Amino acid sequence: MRALTILLLAICCTSQAARILGIFPYNSHSHFNMYEVLMKELVNRGHHVTVLSHFPQKTKYINYIDLSVNGSLPAVTNNVSMELISSLNSVTSFFDIIGDTLNMCEKVLQHPNTKKLTSSKEEYDLILIEVFGAECFFGLLHKIKAPSVSLTSSVMLPWANARFGNPDNPAYIPNYFLPLTYRMTFSQRLINTMFKVWLCAMFYYYSDYRSQQIARRYLGEELPGLSDLARNSSLILVNSHFSINQPRPLVPGVVEVGGLHIKSPGKIEEGLEKFLNESKHGLIYFSLGSMVRSETMSATTLEAILDAFSELPQNFLWKVDGDLLPRLPSNVRAGKWLPQLEILAHPNTLAFITHGGLMGLQEALYFGVPMVGIPLFSDQELNIQNLSPKVAVSLDYKTLTKASLLQALNTVINDQSRVHSSERNDEPYIEPYAELRGEH
């Protein structure tokens, strides 16, 4: 009898399952990170998901069907050099995204798995679709009719505000591409306003005109305007939170889900865990994110960084190809890939040297790890500015020296107000820096 009741309960509860389609055409792993966590959680809650992305599951995940478009675009994961980064600024960053967008539109729409999606008779109850540089793919919503929810792994994007009728006043809301905070001077507000007008004009030209042309080629001449399709989205989930980004008015259709991607830490490989456990003076984790190859920094900068590291008693973990470094001091370990979340969650981790990518920054905040920010491109400078000076110390990559790095690290390590874990307050590592602190 009990077994029958359980069986009946099981049947009644699984009947709520929805078929959900995720469309994530942008080929950056950090963006996908957030969408993957969300899609898997939907599966865990009984739904069936189909995911169009560049990052298929490595091992089979039940009720999660991959429509992989991997290979349609050049990889950016661990494939961006510092030379390329140095050529970027607010304006070129924007054109870079636009260029990527148009290329992505063409390459992903012609992929066999995208065609399979548009020609299949499969029906969906809901579509989740990325808005970051993915205008074109709103065209798919004309082929596959279902209510849609937009997603972005960044803060609210300038061009998405109008779609949801969300207020975006440039007098106090800094543009995504500008390193300004809400405490703007008059001239900064003026620049912010002019930039917003220019950006929206450029965006409409490229989105409504260029993307539209490409999308019509693949999805049919009768395709309605992409921005009309985008405007039909019921909701947008944005990766911001008023506590770390700025407080701003939001209409009910714009929902902040900052930090949604943060999972509970998993197991660390034993050798690495031992290194973390044995870092009695604490550990400092250094990563410039999933895209940038740290080893492409100039020889002088690499030397400055290694010199600074070798002068400190802490251990260091650096996401870098160690074979390509000039040398590796005994307190530094390198890895081409490191379990970032688990490292940040480890009680011995004292600080995080970061490029200021939103995902890693949210993880560090979640585990209470203070940061030294070396912003490189896109929204990174804005992200660091938002946490500066209390949670993060900002360093300029172009003028980075051994002394400036040491000073920033010492500030972050020694300032008691930044140390999160109460049990750390008794550790002797605080003391040896007294005279260094006096120097600066």
Ligand SMILES: *[C@@H]1O[C@H](CO)[C@@H](O)[C@H](O)[C@H]1NC(C)=O
């Ligand atoms: C994408 O495909 C390439 C081979 O073309 C492979 O090396 C890579 O691991 C794949 N990436 C993913 C995330 O599956």
Ligand SMILES: *[C@@H]1O[C@H](CO)[C@@H](O)[C@H](O)[C@H]1NC(C)=O
């Ligand atoms: C790395 O980027 C370069 C330049 O965009 C590209 O030509 C190359 O194919 C990329 N590498 C991979 C493995 O996709």
Ligand SMILES: *[C@@H]1O[C@H](CO)[C@@H](O)[C@H](O)[C@H]1NC(C)=O
């Ligand atoms: C807008 O979305 C609804 C589902 O939420 C759909 O029925 C309708 O056809 C869509 N409108 C357009 C113009 O695609």
Ligand SMILES: *[C@@H]1O[C@H](CO)[C@@H](O)[C@H](O)[C@H]1NC(C)=O
């Ligand atoms: C590291 O320390 C934790 C907590 O003390 C312990 O549970 C774990 O077994 C240690 N791991 C290694 C490899 O020493």
